[in-house]
Amino acid sequence: xxxxxxxxxxxxxxxxxxxxxxxxxxxxxxxxxxxxxxxxxxxxxxxxxxxxxxxxxxxxxxxxxxxxxxxxxxxxxxxxxxxxxxxxxxxxxxxxxxxxxxxxxxxxxxxxxxxxxxxxxxxxxxxxxxxxxxxxxxxxxxxxxxxxxxxxxxxxxxxxxxxxxxxxxxxxxxxxxxxxxxxxxxxxxxxxxxxxxxxxxxxxxxxxxxxxxxxxxxxxxxxxxxxxxxxxxxxxxxxxxxxxxxxxxxxxxxxxxxxxxxxxxxxxxxxxxxxxxxxxxxxxxxxxxxxxxxxxxxxxxxxxxxxxxxxxxxxxxxxxxxxxxxxxxxxxxxxxxxxxxxxxxxxxxxxxxxxxxxxxxxxxxxxxxx
Numbered sequence: 001x002x003x004x005x006x007x008x009x010x011x012x013x014x015x016x017x018x019x020x021x022x023x024x025x026x027x028x029x030x031x032x033x034x035x036x037x038x039x040x041x042x043x044x045x046x047x048x049x050x051x052x053x054x055x056x057x058x059x060x061x062x063x064x065x066x067x068x069x070x071x072x073x074x075x076x077x078x079x080x081x082x083x084x085x086x087x088x089x090x091x092x093x094x095x096x097x098x099x100x101x102x103x104x105x106x107x108x109x110x111x112x113x114x115x116x117x118x119x120x121x122x123x124x125x126x127x128x129x130x131x132x133x134x135x136x137x138x139x140x141x142x143x144x145x146x147x148x149x150x151x152x153x154x155x156x157x158x159x160x161x162x163x164x165x166x167x168x169x170x171x172x173x174x175x176x177x178x179x180x181x182x183x184x185x186x187x188x189x190x191x192x193x194x195x196x197x198x199x200x201x202x203x204x205x206x207x208x209x210x211x212x213x214x215x216x217x218x219x220x221x222x223x224x225x226x227x228x229x230x231x232x233x234x235x236x237x238x239x240x241x242x243x244x245x246x247x248x249x250x251x252x253x254x255x256x257x258x259x260x261x262x263x264x265x266x267x268x269x270x271x272x273x274x275x276x277x278x279x280x281x282x283x284x285x286x287x288x289x290x291x292x293x294x295x296x297x298x299x300x301x302x303x304x305x306x307x308x309x310x311x312x313x314x315x316x317x318x319x320x321x322x323x324x325x326x327x328x329x330x331x332x333x334x335x336x337x338x339x340x341x342x343x344x345x346x347x348x349x350x351x352x353x354x355x356x357x358x359x360x361x362x363x364x365x366x367x368x369x370x
Contacts, residue, residue: 017196021189032188036260038300039195040253045280045296046202046289047249052278053287054215055242056222058131060274061118061138065247067145067269068114069107069254071155074264076103077165084153097165104255111251112244114141119243123236126225138274146266160265167194167259175262191260198256199293202249206289209245218242219287283338285345294347299335306330 024031044066051059075081079095081088088096122133149157166175166187174190209215217238220228229235258264276299284295310326338346 021192022183022185025186025189029186029188032186032192034301034304036188036191036195038297039192039199040257040260041277041280041300042199042293042296043195043202043249043253043256044277045284045292046199046206047246047253048277049246049281049287049289049292050206050209050218050249051242051246052281053292054210054218054222055239056218057239057242058127058278059134059243059246060131060271060278061134061136061141062246062250062277063269063271063274064118064138064141065111065114065250066254066257066273067141067266068111069251070258070264070268071145071161071254072107072110072251073103073255073258074161074164075154076106077259078161078163080156080161080163084156100167100169100259104252107251107255108248109251111247111254115243115245115247115250116240118247119240123239135271135274138269139271142266142269142271145269155266158266160263160267162263164258164262164264166262167191167256174259191256195256198252203289203293210289214238214241222287279335283335283345285348288345288347288349291345291347291349295345298346299331302334303327303331 021032021035024035044062047065048059048062051057051062076096076098078097082092082095083089118134118137122130125133145155146158148155149159155161166173168174172178174194175187177184177186178190179185217228217233220231220233221235221238225235257268261268280296280299281292282295283299284293285291306327307323309330310323313326314321314323342348
């Protein structure tokens with residue numbers, strides 16, 4: 001009976017996810033775009049959860065891997081390189097437009113390399129020091145992207161790169177609307193199904209990692225690195241693997257973002273983006289996949305929902321307060337309220353935080369006495 005109920009719940013959830021964009025696009029493509037971006041943030045949060053939730057390594061520069069994947073796809077899927085370099089233009093007269101099968105693995109691989117390069121110098125750092133170094137790494141990547149337009153125009157600087165190719169599968173272009181059984185499916189809805197498939201694959205990978213020997217080694221390092229090393233775990237390799245695996249998710253998400261937006265610029269990869277991704281993991285529940293997904297969806301959709309609340313509040317103040325500032329204030333208040341009421345996150349793992357409830361000192365001695 002339990003299995004039948006679980007199967008029925010799964011089928012209902014799958015059907016709801018399949019028809020969701022078709023229902024939302026009836027009210028305009030804007031709502032579908034919000035859901036698409038929420039799914040991309042879920043991918044980012046799942047990748048950061050490997051580093052922060054499983055291995056216990058606080059990474060405040062995770063958006064750098066997002067930027068690496070986005071810019072690699074932008075360079076290989078747009079005419080920018082052909083316009084900037086005559087040698088590329090001579091070899092590829094119509095521009096360099098590599099297929100998705102080549103660009104996405106390259107974006108994942110390059111992001112993984114950057115993740116390992118970040119992990120090597122910070123192997124002996126913990127806590128606040130690790131957070132500061134990773135934060136600096138994220139800012140360095142953004143500054144480089146902002147200034148690599150001279151003397152060689154590689155990233156086009158603050159102007160960004162446009163005319164980026166959309167996703168294509170064997171000639172099937174996701175950047176265009178398509179008709180199925182007499183029903184028109186918009187481009188944003190086509191991207192929704194691609195992002196949803198990637199999220200499902202990522203969840204399966206993360207779940208398998210969590211229950212594997214590698215996942216248990218990461219969690220041992222998270223709980224007590226010295227004890228894990230004494231047990232024979234190669235903490236150096238495990239940390240580098242966590243940084244590399246987490247960065248891979250960021251690189252894939254970045255390539256999807258570039259294809260979806262058709263434009264990338266350094267402004268999309270600011271420090272606030274890294275902070276928001278960390279907040280998604282912490283708010284949902286560190287190390288717990290359902291909680292991380294919930295936190296990512298909530299924080300990705302909340303700003304857009306509060307957009308409709310900030311407008312009337314601005315009108316009530318006679319326009320003295322900017323609606324964007326009001327929206328940020330409401331988001332901050334909502335996050336503070338949630339963390340005060342549920343300090344372990346909205347959907348924490350059952351094991352997380354159990355040690356906080358154990359008695360300490362004289363109470364612990366009394367609890368052990370019969």
